[in-house]
Amino acid sequence: xxxxxxxxxxxxxxxxxxxxxxxxxxxxxxxxxxxxxxxxxxxxxxxxxxxxxxxxxxxxxxxxxxxxxxxxxxxxxxxxxxxxxxxxxxxxxxxxxxxxxxxxxxxxxxxxxxxxxxxxxxxxxxxxxxxxxxxxxxxxxxxxxxxxxxxxxxxxxxxxxxxxxxxxxxxxxxxxxxxxxxxxxxxxxxxxxxxxxxxxxxxxxxxxxxxxxxxxxxxxxxxxxxxxxxxxxxxxxxxxxxxxxxxxxxxxxxxxxxxxxxxxxxxxxxxxxxxxxxxxxxxxxxxxxxxxxxxxxxxxxxxxxxxxxxxxxxxxxxxxxxxxxxxxxxxxxxxxxxxxxxxxxxxxxxxxxxxxxxxxxxxxxxxxxxxxxxxxxxxxxxxxxxxxxxxxxxxxxxxxxxxxxxxxxxxxxxxxxxxxxxxxxxxxxxxxxxxxxxxxxxxxxxxxxxxxxxxxxxxxxxxxxxxxxxxxxxxxxxxxxxxxxxxxxxxxxxxxxxxxxxxxxxxxxxxxxxxxxxxxxxxxxxxxxxxxxxxxxxxxxxxxxxxx
Numbered sequence: 001x002x003x004x005x006x007x008x009x010x011x012x013x014x015x016x017x018x019x020x021x022x023x024x025x026x027x028x029x030x031x032x033x034x035x036x037x038x039x040x041x042x043x044x045x046x047x048x049x050x051x052x053x054x055x056x057x058x059x060x061x062x063x064x065x066x067x068x069x070x071x072x073x074x075x076x077x078x079x080x081x082x083x084x085x086x087x088x089x090x091x092x093x094x095x096x097x098x099x100x101x102x103x104x105x106x107x108x109x110x111x112x113x114x115x116x117x118x119x120x121x122x123x124x125x126x127x128x129x130x131x132x133x134x135x136x137x138x139x140x141x142x143x144x145x146x147x148x149x150x151x152x153x154x155x156x157x158x159x160x161x162x163x164x165x166x167x168x169x170x171x172x173x174x175x176x177x178x179x180x181x182x183x184x185x186x187x188x189x190x191x192x193x194x195x196x197x198x199x200x201x202x203x204x205x206x207x208x209x210x211x212x213x214x215x216x217x218x219x220x221x222x223x224x225x226x227x228x229x230x231x232x233x234x235x236x237x238x239x240x241x242x243x244x245x246x247x248x249x250x251x252x253x254x255x256x257x258x259x260x261x262x263x264x265x266x267x268x269x270x271x272x273x274x275x276x277x278x279x280x281x282x283x284x285x286x287x288x289x290x291x292x293x294x295x296x297x298x299x300x301x302x303x304x305x306x307x308x309x310x311x312x313x314x315x316x317x318x319x320x321x322x323x324x325x326x327x328x329x330x331x332x333x334x335x336x337x338x339x340x341x342x343x344x345x346x347x348x349x350x351x352x353x354x355x356x357x358x359x360x361x362x363x364x365x366x367x368x369x370x371x372x373x374x375x376x377x378x379x380x381x382x383x384x385x386x387x388x389x390x391x392x393x394x395x396x397x398x399x400x401x402x403x404x405x406x407x408x409x410x411x412x413x414x415x416x417x418x419x420x421x422x423x424x425x426x427x428x429x430x431x432x433x434x435x436x437x438x439x440x441x442x443x444x445x446x447x448x449x450x451x452x453x454x455x456x457x458x459x460x461x462x463x464x465x466x467x468x469x470x471x472x473x474x475x476x477x478x479x480x481x482x483x484x485x486x487x488x489x490x491x492x493x494x495x496x497x498x499x500x501x502x503x504x505x506x507x508x509x510x511x512x513x514x515x516x517x518x519x520x521x522x523x524x525x526x527x528x529x530x531x532x533x534x535x536x537x538x539x540x541x542x543x544x545x546x547x548x
Contacts, residue, residue: 018071019129025064026133026278028057030141033274037267065130072129076122083299084115096378097334102302105186110302113182114295121292124285131278138275146260146268152253153246153272160242164283167235171228172290178224179294185221188214229287236283243276322404322474323389325352325375325507330384332374345370345530347384352509354474357502359518360511362527368511369410371527372477375509377401406468407477414464418448421470433469436497437462438489458484465497476501479511494520 035054091099091107099107139157143150192199192214199206250269254260260268331346345367352358352375360368373379377386377398386393386401393401418426430445439462444451455463461484468476482490494517501508510521518524526533 014071014075018068018075021064021068021071022129023133023137025061025068025130026135027137028060028064029130029134030137030271032057032061033138033271034141034267037270068129069127072122072125076119076125079118079122083118084111087111087299087302095380096373097380103183103187105190106183106302109179109183109186110299114179114298117288117291117295118299121288124288128282128285128289131281135275135278135282138271138278142268142271145271146264149250149254149260149265149268152249156242156246156249160239163242164235164239167231167238168286168290171231171235171287172294174224174228174231175287175290175294176297178221178228179298181217181221181224184217185214188217228290232287235286236280239283240280243279247272322354324387325389325404325475326350326387327375327381328385328387330374330381330386332370332379332382334370343367343370343530345374346381348374348532350525350532352475352507354507355502355505356522357498357508357510357520358523358525359521360509360525360527361513361518362533365529366527367530368527369479370530372407372409372479372509372511376405376407376477404473405475405477406471406473407479408461408464408468408481409477409479410483412461412464414450414453414460414467416450416453418445418450418467418470421448421467423448426470430466430470433466437466438492439463439466456484458486458489461485462489474505475507475509477509477511480513481510482512482514490514 032054035050035057039050039054087110139150139154142153188209191209195209199209247269250265250272254265254268327348327350329346330348330350331344333342333344335341336343343365348371360371362368370379374381374386377393380395380398388397388401388404391397418430426448427445431440434440434443434445439455439459442452442455442459443463450463453460453463461481465478465481482493485493494514498508498510498520512518
């Protein structure tokens with residue numbers, strides 16, 4: 001029912017026609033059995049009319065099943081497409097910190113595995129409808145043919161369904177637990193890929209990670225999957241036993257409890273044996289449908305989770321020239337990833353103006369990157385205000401604030417295409433920046449597509465800076481950008497690239513530990529445990545301190 005409800009949200013009329021066609025196909029299949037039974041009873045010379053009816057019904061079955069399958073396949077593909085796009089748009093509209101709390105493995109699992117489970121179920125849904133219709137119409141025919149025998153069959157079916165449902169509930173429970181454990185598996189696999197160098201270098205870490213994290217989580221997932229399939233196998237075996245037991249009762253017991261002719265009894269048993277095939281198909285599809293139901297539930301819960309967080313308005317206006325950007329008594333907090341309490345940034349009072357270079361310094365965990373994300377509008381302050389040209393930045397204008405920034409964070413991501421950048425002379429402008437960043441011999445840009453991302457970390461950072469140049473935003477945030485550069489290009493960065501951006505009128509916020517280059521900054525802001533450690537020092541004070 002969850003799967004049907006999910007599909008109804010996307011195409012009610014098509015689903016109705018598809019199900020109706022499936023019912024017609026199933027009913028026609030049952031009618032074929034009646035015609036076959038009648039044909040076996042009649043003489044050879046009197047079967048002309050039955051042949052015509054038989055061919056007509058066969059054509060109806062073929063057409064009805066084709067219509068049902070095509071319509072349901074279309075509904076499923078459209079539903080899956082809309083689901084993925086809606087979830088992707090919701091994810092883009094949710095604040096960054098909320099997404100970090102939800103967890104990226106969980107989001108990836110929904111967009112890939114859960115969507116795939118639904119697709120598999122939807123692909124098989126046409127045959128489910130056809131076989132379900134065939135089963136129901138066969139039962140209706142049996143009730144008309146021999147009511148007493150039908151009651152016997154119905155009783156056996158009820159007992160079988162009730163007992164089968166017990167195993168289905170157990171299997172569904174394990175599928176749900178397995179789906180949750182799968183998020184942990186994805187998280188550990190992500191750690192395996194991202195931390196491959198560290199794992200290779202440290203044998204004990206590698207063995208501990210494999211045994212305590214990845215292998216343990218994968219084993220729990222396997223246990224739930226095997227338990228679910230075990231429940232389904234036992235349920236199917238019990239269902240098949242009940243089916244053969246029912247046929248045995250009809251053959252050996254029915255003649256003693258019901259005055260039914262041998263011909264009708266033969267027809268009755270023939271129909272019961274025919275209906276075993278659709279019943280068996282439906283039972284075999286139970287795992288697929290159960291996984292789809294779990295997937296729909298997970299997606300619905302995620303949709304509710306995302307919708308419960310108010311989506312941020314999208315900026316309608318391009319970034320204008322600005323005069324001042326101020327943080328007034330700003331505070332932001334979050335629970336540390338290691339569980340060691342809550343980190344609090346602030347209160348912070350800080351101001352920026354066009355055409356200056358500001359260095360953010362401090363030890364690891366002092367709050368530099370968090371402050372940069374608050375400044376960019378990626379994190380919403382819990383207390384205090386951000387003022388842009390004297391106007392308070394609100395939820396409605398926060399996305400507009402972001403349009404003033406380009407950023408290369410320590411965990412930056414590179415897209416293969418230069419999306420959202422002015423197409424005029426795009427390749428030529430990119431090539432010019434690549435030459436300045438000494439990447440022109442390794443990377444080319446053609447039709448806005450970067451030729452390769454297979455570069456060293458330092459070169460990837462240069463490529464990310466090239467993208468920031470192309471965006472041409474008035475404020476640039478660079479988070480430990482020079483940390484992965486060689487000594488020669490670090491000199492180029494501090495003594496050529498930064499002053500060049502300042503001449504262009506850009507404000508550059510640099511998170512850096514390179515003390516020897518602090519004299520480049522117009523101001524130095526040092527953080528310690530989330531607060532500004534001392535007064536902001538200007539360039540003259542910095543130079544005097546370095547000289548000493």
